[in-house]
Amino acid sequence: MLHYIGRRFLQLIPVLLGMTFIVFLIIRAIPGDPAQMILGQQATKESVEALRENLGLNNPWYIQYFDYLKGLLTGDLGVSIRTNQPISTEIWPYLAATFELAFFAMFIAVVIGMNAGIISAWFQNTWFDYLAMVIALIGVSVPVFWLGLLEQWLFSINLGWFPTSGREEVRDPIMAITHFYLIDTLIQGRYDQFGTVVKHLILPGMALATIPMAIIARMTRSSMLEVMRSDYIRTARAKGQKMFIVVYKHALKNAIIPILTVIGLQTGLLLGGAILTETIFSWPGIGRYIYEAIGFRDYPVIQSGILVVAFLFVIINFIVDILYSFIDKRIKYN
Amino acid sequence: MLLEVKGLETTFFTNDGKIPAVDHIDFKVYEGEILGIVGESGCGKSVTSLSIMGLVPNPPGKITSGEILLEGKDLTKLSEKEMRKIRGKDIAMIFQEPMTSLNPLYTIGNQLIEAIRIHNKWDKKKAANHAIEMMKLVGLRRAEELMKEYPHQLSGGMRQRVMIAMALACNPKLVIADEPTTALDVTIQAQIMKLMQDLNKKFNSAVLLITHDLGVVAEICERVIVMYSGQIVEEAPVMEIFKNPSHPYTRGLIQSVPDMREKKETLYSIPGAVPKPGSIKVGCRFAPRCEFARERCFNENPPIYDVSANHKARCFLLEKGEGTVYDKRAVES
Numbered sequence A: 001m002l003h004y005i006g007r008r009f010l011q012l013i014p015v016l017l018g019m020t021f022i023v024f025l026i027i028r029a030i031p032g033d034p035a036q037m038i039l040g041q042q043a044t045k046e047s048v049e050a051l052r053e054n055l056g057l058n059n060p061w062y063i064q065y066f067d068y069l070k071g072l073l074t075g076d077l078g079v080s081i082r083t084n085q086p087i088s089t090e091i092w093p094y095l096a097a098t099f100e101l102a103f104f105a106m107f108i109a110v111v112i113g114m115n116a117g118i119i120s121a122w123f124q125n126t127w128f129d130y131l132a133m134v135i136a137l138i139g140v141s142v143p144v145f146w147l148g149l150l151e152q153w154l155f156s157i158n159l160g161w162f163p164t165s166g167r168e169e170v171r172d173p174i175m176a177i178t179h180f181y182l183i184d185t186l187i188q189g190r191y192d193q194f195g196t197v198v199k200h201l202i203l204p205g206m207a208l209a210t211i212p213m214a215i216i217a218r219m220t221r222s223s224m225l226e227v228m229r230s231d232y233i234r235t236a237r238a239k240g241q242k243m244f245i246v247v248y249k250h251a252l253k254n255a256i257i258p259i260l261t262v263i264g265l266q267t268g269l270l271l272g273g274a275i276l277t278e279t280i281f282s283w284p285g286i287g288r289y290i291y292e293a294i295g296f297r298d299y300p301v302i303q304s305g306i307l308v309v310a311f312l313f314v315i316i317n318f319i320v321d322i323l324y325s326f327i328d329k330r331i332k333y334n
Numbered sequence B: 001m002l003l004e005v006k007g008l009e010t011t012f013f014t015n016d017g018k019i020p021a022v023d024h025i026d027f028k029v030y031e032g033e034i035l036g037i038v039g040e041s042g043c044g045k046s047v048t049s050l051s052i053m054g055l056v057p058n059p060p061g062k063i064t065s066g067e068i069l070l071e072g073k074d075l076t077k078l079s080e081k082e083m084r085k086i087r088g089k090d091i092a093m094i095f096q097e098p099m100t101s102l103n104p105l106y107t108i109g110n111q112l113i114e115a116i117r118i119h120n121k122w123d124k125k126k127a128a129n130h131a132i133e134m135m136k137l138v139g140l141r142r143a144e145e146l147m148k149e150y151p152h153q154l155s156g157g158m159r160q161r162v163m164i165a166m167a168l169a170c171n172p173k174l175v176i177a178d179e180p181t182t183a184l185d186v187t188i189q190a191q192i193m194k195l196m197q198d199l200n201k202k203f204n205s206a207v208l209l210i211t212h213d214l215g216v217v218a219e220i221c222e223r224v225i226v227m228y229s230g231q232i233v234e235e236a237p238v239m240e241i242f243k244n245p246s247h248p249y250t251r252g253l254i255q256s257v258p259d260m261r262e263k264k265e266t267l268y269s270i271p272g273a274v275p276k277p278g279s280i281k282v283g284c285r286f287a288p289r290c291e292f293a294r295e296r297c298f299n300e301n302p303p304i305y306d307v308s309a310n311h312k313a314r315c316f317l318l319e320k321g322e323g324t325v326y327d328k329r330a331v332e333s
């Protein structure tokens, strides 16, 4: 098992390297001189030239790339032009906010999506199946942006059930420890604040969860239907086992691998979707961080922000891969 | 009498219309006996056994009429919950495909213990001991180690032994074995059949053995039922059926059994294939392939005739009970 994880990890290295290179290239390909941007239009030629030298922009590209990699390996993500703070320290609260929203959304998507898919497969061609699949069909094609605005209009402006935006009450700010507010409020025993954190999470969480939930439901259904036809399912029933256990023990474990793949991929994509949702709901996450950096042409932040999101995407898929081999003992033999 | 099937009809409702895969069949299984059901592929053997288990895939299939009486209790009237108490406990089943009949993601031990604990309120330890004991009984060596292994680590023959151990684990009154050796090597086939025969004696569970191999039937069954296109066409004690096959189809089947002693160049095979159940609406379903068919056979449904006390067959040649197929031909030619 360790051997397998090690091998998969080694395979990860070229992927991560390639990614850093692509991000590096894209940022370089944006027209305009970063030094000029940093100093502004009024800066003298000499000062711009001095800064270029200072930032290493006059070196050949491979030296620049190498320096950049060296920085990454020591955990140096650069310095924000806007705030003049190291990005590696500045980025955490934003990342934590995104993680919290993404986990919450994924939790909803997995719990509801998988169960809807399982029950649809179990009761194939019944009204539940039809209804769930129609909803899922609408769910995959609904634009997140539109859904977010609709939710805001209905549940927050009209019904007033949930706050329109943000992570916390302005009147009652949360004392950050880990920056995961669900955890922070619990550590401090502020159960009232915990409640408001959940309330803030629900609308952006639902908006973000909709597409993955629909895709997970559909994938779960088709994967379960395939498995439910298997001989070993018939064997389990022939033993006199309850249908619930046949479905949730025997069938689900066999159906789970394609579902996990989809969950992994969707978690990655969700990080991207979070950027849109964060904008609608003024969620102070990594999406907002990058979005604002673009407004300020804060190149180091854009570069590192994108890189961090891309890294997460790859790491999540790596974890999913490792999970497979825990579930299916045959995998490491292949 | 252990099991009595009366007028059982199981229909599949498909896009091509209604298919009566099992078409009003009647038979009995007595305590502790081995009853064979033979017939070519598609004649409804598996559907018959799934009907008894209450496991006909629904949709599209359904028992549309008849009774299945287990010690007098009609299984077709039971709720799913009541039926669950019977499956694995009173009636157990062994399937054709040992390679796919065990869940690939659970250990052998897990699946055996599960089967035992569904019907016995035992703790895991006791169930595990019983599982190991059962595995030894079916001739599996290293039983303790096998408990921790996954199905893909076992050969087909070993897996089928595991399936047999599982089927017998709760000491059922009836074991339905649906072509238990078809997917196995010839040498393993013989071993498994021998094992089934030994276990039948030891546990006194009745066995309903489904096969298309009359050789196997001759060796281990006491009585045999011949099915053709969803119907029973002949039923008799094994000795009797080989001595005096009374339905032309049975005779064809017997002729197509390879005989080791005679070195025949070509093996006899019945021309044509089993018609899809329901495709022949009038007349004898075997008529298109029958060398004795006459006009009447295409226009009327042959009823079941008594050949002797416990020997029945569905063929017009038996009308008035005069002799057998062979005699008839002699008379006519």
Ligand SMILES: Nc1ncnc2c1ncn2[C@@H]1O[C@H](COP(=O)(O)OP(=O)(O)OP(=O)(O)O)[C@@H](O)[C@H]1O
Pocket: B012, B014, B019, B021, B039, B040, B041, B042, B043, B044, B045, B046, B047, B048, B057, B060, B061, B212, B276, B277
């Ligand atoms: N799931 C199904 N859907 C539709 N029709 C079916 C289904 N299962 C069985 N049938 C019908 O029932 C008939 C009998 O099938 P069955 O599996 O009982 O044959 P069998 O005698 O067991 O053959 P084999 O020796 O190949 O196992 C088939 O010819 C088919 O027309």
Ligand code: SF4
Pocket: B247, B248, B249, B284, B285, B286, B287, B288, B290, B291, B292, B293, B294, B297, B302, B314, B315, B316, B317
């Ligand atoms: S009834 Fe006619 S067709 Fe059918 S088996 Fe007898 S002789 Fe052949």
Ligand SMILES: [Mg+2]
Pocket: B045, B046, B047, B178, B179
């Ligand atoms: Mg079959």
